[in-house]
Amino acid sequence: MKKIEAIIRTSKFEAIYSCVAGLGVKFLTFYEVKGMGLEQARPQTYRGVAYEPAFIPRTKLEIVTVDALVQPVIDCILNEGATGEVGDGKIFVYDVLEAYRIRNKEQGEDAL
Amino acid sequence: MKKIEAIIRTSKFEAIYSCVAGLGVKFLTFYEVKGMGLEQARPQTYRGVAYEPAFIPRTKLEIVTVDALVQPVIDCILNEGATGEVGDGKIFVYDVLEAYRIRNKEQGEDAL
Amino acid sequence: MKKIEAIIRTSKFEAIYSCVAGLGVKFLTFYEVKGMGLEQARPQTYRGVAYEPAFIPRTKLEIVTVDALVQPVIDCILNEGATGEVGDGKIFVYDVLEAYRIRNKEQGEDAL
Amino acid sequence: MNQEIFTINNLWILVATILVFIMHLGFASLEAGLTRSKNTVNILFKNTLIPAIGLLTYAFIGFNLMYPGDAFAGMFIGLGGIGLSLPEGWNTSEYADFTFYTDFIFQAMFAATAATIVSGAVAERIKLGPFLTFSILYVGICYPIVGMWKWGGGFLDTLETPFYDFAGSTIVHSVGGWGALVGAYLLGPRIGKYTEKGMKAIPGHSIPMATIGVFLLWFGWFGFNGGSVLSADPGEVSLVFVTTAIAGAAGAFGALLASYLKFKTYDITMVLNGILAGLVGITAGADLMGPGEAAIIGFVGGILVVLGVVFFDKLKIDDPVGAIAVHLVGGIWGTLAVGLFGDLAGGAQVLSQLIGIGATAAFCFGTSWLIFFSLKRTIGIRVPAAEEIEGLDINEHGMHAYPDFAKQG
Amino acid sequence: MNQEIFTINNLWILVATILVFIMHLGFASLEAGLTRSKNTVNILFKNTLIPAIGLLTYAFIGFNLMYPGDAFAGMFIGLGGIGLSLPEGWNTSEYADFTFYTDFIFQAMFAATAATIVSGAVAERIKLGPFLTFSILYVGICYPIVGMWKWGGGFLDTLETPFYDFAGSTIVHSVGGWGALVGAYLLGPRIGKYTEKGMKAIPGHSIPMATIGVFLLWFGWFGFNGGSVLSADPGEVSLVFVTTAIAGAAGAFGALLASYLKFKTYDITMVLNGILAGLVGITAGADLMGPGEAAIIGFVGGILVVLGVVFFDKLKIDDPVGAIAVHLVGGIWGTLAVGLFGDLAGGAQVLSQLIGIGATAAFCFGTSWLIFFSLKRTIGIRVPAAEEIEGLDINEHGMHAYPDFAKQG
Amino acid sequence: MNQEIFTINNLWILVATILVFIMHLGFASLEAGLTRSKNTVNILFKNTLIPAIGLLTYAFIGFNLMYPGDAFAGMFIGLGGIGLSLPEGWNTSEYADFTFYTDFIFQAMFAATAATIVSGAVAERIKLGPFLTFSILYVGICYPIVGMWKWGGGFLDTLETPFYDFAGSTIVHSVGGWGALVGAYLLGPRIGKYTEKGMKAIPGHSIPMATIGVFLLWFGWFGFNGGSVLSADPGEVSLVFVTTAIAGAAGAFGALLASYLKFKTYDITMVLNGILAGLVGITAGADLMGPGEAAIIGFVGGILVVLGVVFFDKLKIDDPVGAIAVHLVGGIWGTLAVGLFGDLAGGAQVLSQLIGIGATAAFCFGTSWLIFFSLKRTIGIRVPAAEEIEGLDINEHGMHAYPDFAKQG
Ligand SMILES: Nc1ncnc2c1ncn2[C@@H]1O[C@H](COP(=O)(O)OP(=O)(O)O)[C@@H](O)[C@H]1O
Numbered sequence A, B, C: 001m002k003k004i005e006a007i008i009r010t011s012k013f014e015a016i017y018s019c020v021a022g023l024g025v026k027f028l029t030f031y032e033v034k035g036m037g038l039e040q041a042r043p044q045t046y047r048g049v050a051y052e053p054a055f056i057p058r059t060k061l062e063i064v065t066v067d068a069l070v071q072p073v074i075d076c077i078l079n080e081g082a083t084g085e086v087g088d089g090k091i092f093v094y095d096v097l098e099a100y101r102i103r104n105k106e107q108g109e110d111a112l
Numbered sequence D, E, F: 001m002n003q004e005i006f007t008i009n010n011l012w013i014l015v016a017t018i019l020v021f022i023m024h025l026g027f028a029s030l031e032a033g034l035t036r037s038k039n040t041v042n043i044l045f046k047n048t049l050i051p052a053i054g055l056l057t058y059a060f061i062g063f064n065l066m067y068p069g070d071a072f073a074g075m076f077i078g079l080g081g082i083g084l085s086l087p088e089g090w091n092t093s094e095y096a097d098f099t100f101y102t103d104f105i106f107q108a109m110f111a112a113t114a115a116t117i118v119s120g121a122v123a124e125r126i127k128l129g130p131f132l133t134f135s136i137l138y139v140g141i142c143y144p145i146v147g148m149w150k151w152g153g154g155f156l157d158t159l160e161t162p163f164y165d166f167a168g169s170t171i172v173h174s175v176g177g178w179g180a181l182v183g184a185y186l187l188g189p190r191i192g193k194y195t196e197k198g199m200k201a202i203p204g205h206s207i208p209m210a211t212i213g214v215f216l217l218w219f220g221w222f223g224f225n226g227g228s229v230l231s232a233d234p235g236e237v238s239l240v241f242v243t244t245a246i247a248g249a250a251g252a253f254g255a256l257l258a259s260y261l262k263f264k265t266y267d268i269t270m271v272l273n274g275i276l277a278g279l280v281g282i283t284a285g286a287d288l289m290g291p292g293e294a295a296i297i298g299f300v301g302g303i304l305v306v307l308g309v310v311f312f313d314k315l316k317i318d319d320p321v322g323a324i325a326v327h328l329v330g331g332i333w334g335t336l337a338v339g340l341f342g343d344l345a346g347g348a349q350v351l352s353q354l355i356g357i358g359a360t361a362a363f364c365f366g367t368s369w370l371i372f373f374s375l376k377r378t379i380g381i382r383v384p385a386a387e388e389i390e391g392l393d394i395n396e397h398g399m400h401a402y403p404d405f406a407k408q409g
């Protein structure tokens, strides 16, 4: 079991979701985060003061999945999430020691 | 040291919190996330157009704790977080390499 | 590659960011979380009912970086993030198996 | 009366009508502000329909129930007909200081207020259908019957020392207040309000909306009270403006003082409630008091509203917006104050005021109990617990009030 | 007319002017509420400038185009001059029942309404510059020309059976509605509204703002219709108040019924649109109807708005706030209703009403097509897709409406 | 004067009173909108208490200080008594064109404006207690003394060429503006506003609230200026309506142009400030100007407000809402404009205007320095840094304005 964490463009969420759903990934979690990176946030002005808001809003996606699906999921994100411009984001992969389904206390890969 | 990540029903937060506090867990972090899963989001309509909002709001809980407490914490979540209906959520366990308390630079298990 | 997760005081974000940027860390992600811990949330009252909101708003910082930079980054956070009072937060370190840059499919440390 | 004065009087009552109209937005904003964002569509939906219900039912039957005509003088109930039929000389001073239609529309705007008051107290847990049913019956039938007792020439008006209620501390506000009390009681408190570990605060979702609401209510109150002079008489209307302004201002300070002493905190929601309690308090005698008396009445009203909120919380009657404390407690206080201060003060007047308060209490408590209880026993009045927790907006309306914004845990 | 009556009439028209003024806040709130938070600064920016544009262009040329003087009676177009020049006796009853300046300012407040209606329909995707250009031309030139046809003594007023439009169902609301239709059509729908998988809902970001907007509009409408009596005549103004109130209330129920039957949901945005449709509907004949007829006109208006929203969605004409259904459909219905109900009902009147509707349709459709199409072919009228997705606020204004709040995904 | 005209005049002043009342909601909304959500309860708390303070202190002493009676004509200060005592014939035209109570309540509504203006400039960092203390003293004593100089028959009114200030560009707005300047200066800027790395923007939390505020202010301004005619005279009131409307509209465009040229951005907050500056500018001479002159005064006011905001930022005087630029700069400009344009234009008038501006400057600067400085040296006027960072709402009120919504980092 691995956890795939991807920081993506919010506008790419739907495309990525369709792709991973097509692989049989039934569950995922996501939330809004802010990023600092190469991409510059769009400059804003307020009452004559130009300022750069310190961050760019992004979506973070978390999918825990069986080892066999890790590469296909990553490919989905790489293919569907890229525009080729700075700001496309990153993917990180982590090891997962254990998983449980709260509803019925199933454990391990069954719980995913 | 392990990190326990649980995606739970927002309404179950208080019960789970009391349970883990009873185990002596003094710290935890949580935030709002959105989930896709077996549970369907309640259909909404707006000006005659029915639509399913793509996600369900959920709470994500993060607890880093010593190995000895991992199973009790998981049991708390499994027991207090379940309704038996689709949508109860998941628990994932990860390894933690190191921990620090910022206040006094304590390190390792002392920092938890 | 390691992932450094720090739960910090929101007010310390800028100081920490300058410090790690000085180390050459070009990317980071952060978001608002809520914490339970030793620090007590400020009591609130509403229409005569005193209540303690269950949590304190905090910022969570995530930096994935090469092993060589882990200790310097942690030192930044420990030094810049501390006030010496309860509530300064924690740092956790995790292992990262793999990383990708979505823009150009770079992999591994190049992707950071 | 000459045509010029007739035209001025008529114009003022129409302007006052518009001011009373906007009070409905005031109520909508206040109630939405003091409840949670998961129930905001629901409360706005109700408060948007209430003026519509008020206008239509009042045209259909209410106006005739409230002003059944001289034949029913001194009585409890009467019905002059159904619908609106233009009397002879309706648009001349033969009819009154204003036209028939002006009379109707000004009164009709008052009517819906009774139900609006209730909607705040029962918010966040009542089913939509039963609430609307209650509103139609209460606004369409109960309110005009009580109104008739005094304003329609009924028995309260023909007491030896007539009951006095200038613009409706009892006849409008307490009528709403009793419905609010019964509704909140029969529904029971919101989930999580009174727990084993004690009372929990359930903060409203938008202090700005609540503040906007109270300012709009105060704004409209100048029409509510000022229009109740039923003419543009310079002396009377200007006196009423002064007492209305002063009582509201003093109410703010009464509530500020009481809430600071009791809770050691500067609670804006209490100050807002205090303004309203001051306004409700002055309503019964706005034309009888001087500025000093208005200040006392308002100030005491502001104190009472804080004690009232605490009191009903002790009884575990859960009123998210403080409607019972404002309109019922404030309404009783204002009605009594007519016997204690100002031009009519005196023992006989106190007695008459108590008769009016008591009669209204009995009738409104009884009828609203009857309506709410029948609904409870038949179709049920409370949404299921799961709906309540998730919010009425998504369950009753399939919609969120603020779909763009992330929610606090 | 004596000085007293002159003063009263003048005062009422001025008070009505203020009420019409606040309708601009009503439109701003409604349109902001029914669109997404990423475009809120943009819509508020436009709706703040529109009354300013209306006032200035109307002073510069509009007033003279709309009221060119008797020499142009029965004609299509005329221009009395440029700017405001005080006529002899401007501040006496020689001029009218009110002063020249009162006349101007009341009319000027009406003028901007036409552009405000358009701004809702084209929201969330139109470029700022082209929209302001359109507004200036449409408010400054097109609106007053149509207004002249009837209110300025033009050809619609001199038909054998004169076209009748009391306060502007056609002359104000449909004029705006046609511009809205053309604008929304030429722009195309918002990205993501009509997809291969069917229509998608794009919920507005704040139901409270939308509700506040509609209440303020209703509030102002008492001045819009009541002031159109052009005097404080007690009978007429009070009748107009009653029909305006009843039609709005009935519109709420018409839309509630229709939307519940069609969608099985209690949609507050439809109820709000229904109120407006009822108000637009009664506007043409507010002084001709009794309460019962007002109720029918309002109720049908409320039903029509729901059908209209569905209809334009079928045509893939994307109107985020329902402006076309409210102002165009409602305006046509109200104008026709003058031939079907009330004092003027009859075949000849229906014909005249149709002539007025048709002439307005042709002219407004034509001119707004001309303006929008020229702009489209030259500087372009639609923001780039990336801007639209990210939001107009940050792209056109470099600013967020709610910088403190976290956004829902 | 006959009873009819007396009644009409009285009615108009009362209606104007209500319009001025709602300006307090306008200020509350504008100031809340242009500050951060962590300080929203605090700003609303203050702005809710201010009208209450204004009404009560004005009844207690202010009215008597401002209108001490003929015995004090030509002087600097006078006191006619304490509290309100009804003069002979108070409700007849013996007293004035309106009743004594009408006089009082209209003036009282003006009074609180001075403190409201200050509250915006000192927002987000001032302690509650000291602010309320300042407000009571400034509204209760300083404002009426300045008012007396002109409107109470004091020395500015008895200059050879009397100082002219129709509705208070100087006497109301600059009075507030000076207090705002002193307060903002003595408090120092908000943490993080002027850093070593330069100036940082601190965006307000709700553009919709700010917009609602400005519309309500404009709405109320028709009463502020229109009521200052002190009668319903058709010619005068209608002229004042036109100049008020045009100046606001032109102010929008002045600010739009200036801010676009300077910052290359369409900044709605500047347009909103521009409208207000146009309105403040026309206030001194609203009855003296024609539409063209009103347009120039408003347009220049709109430009000045943008320059003013930049200027005070350069001086590191931190004014979150632009109150100093709007009310002080705009007020001075409007007062001067009376000498430059319109019926009174001329060198002698310019001189008198400068005397009025100067005297007000000296007195208001002096007294507000005295009050703020004494408070600073004793109980302190600024909240601790930690409180400021965390927000005044939670620290001074133990409450959040929007507890349901997640916050942006
Ligand atoms: N090493 C990292 N640790 C944490 N977050 C990262 C890291 N690298 C990138 N991110 C996140 O990903 C976002 C996208 O980075 P971006 O500037 O788009 O990278 P690139 O230009 O390489 O495509 C950043 O805003 C940040 O939130």
Ligand SMILES: Nc1ncnc2c1ncn2[C@@H]1O[C@H](COP(=O)(O)OP(=O)(O)O)[C@@H](O)[C@H]1O
Residues within 6 Å of the ligand: A027, A028, A029, A030, A062, A063, A064, A065, A101, A102, A103, A112, B007, B034, B035, B036, B037, B038, B039, B056, B058, B085, B086, B087, B088, B089, B090
């Ligand atoms: N493998 C996974 N990876 C990431 N998030 C998951 C995963 N499985 C479940 N979740 C999260 O948990 C939530 C609950 O899943 P749910 O549909 O309730 O599962 P179940 O029906 O098995 O109880 C989902 O909405 C999603 O946010």
Ligand SMILES: Nc1ncnc2c1ncn2[C@@H]1O[C@H](COP(=O)(O)OP(=O)(O)O)[C@@H](O)[C@H]1O
Residues within 6 Å of the ligand: B027, B028, B029, B030, B062, B063, B064, B065, B101, B102, B103, B112, C007, C034, C035, C036, C037, C038, C039, C056, C058, C085, C086, C087, C088, C089, C090
């Ligand atoms: N073991 C843990 N697991 C998850 N979150 C933690 C843990 N320890 C601390 N935190 C987070 O860090 C925040 C800061 O803790 P705090 O009370 O400041 O600790 P300390 O007093 O030791 O400095 C907490 O509110 C919580 O969000």
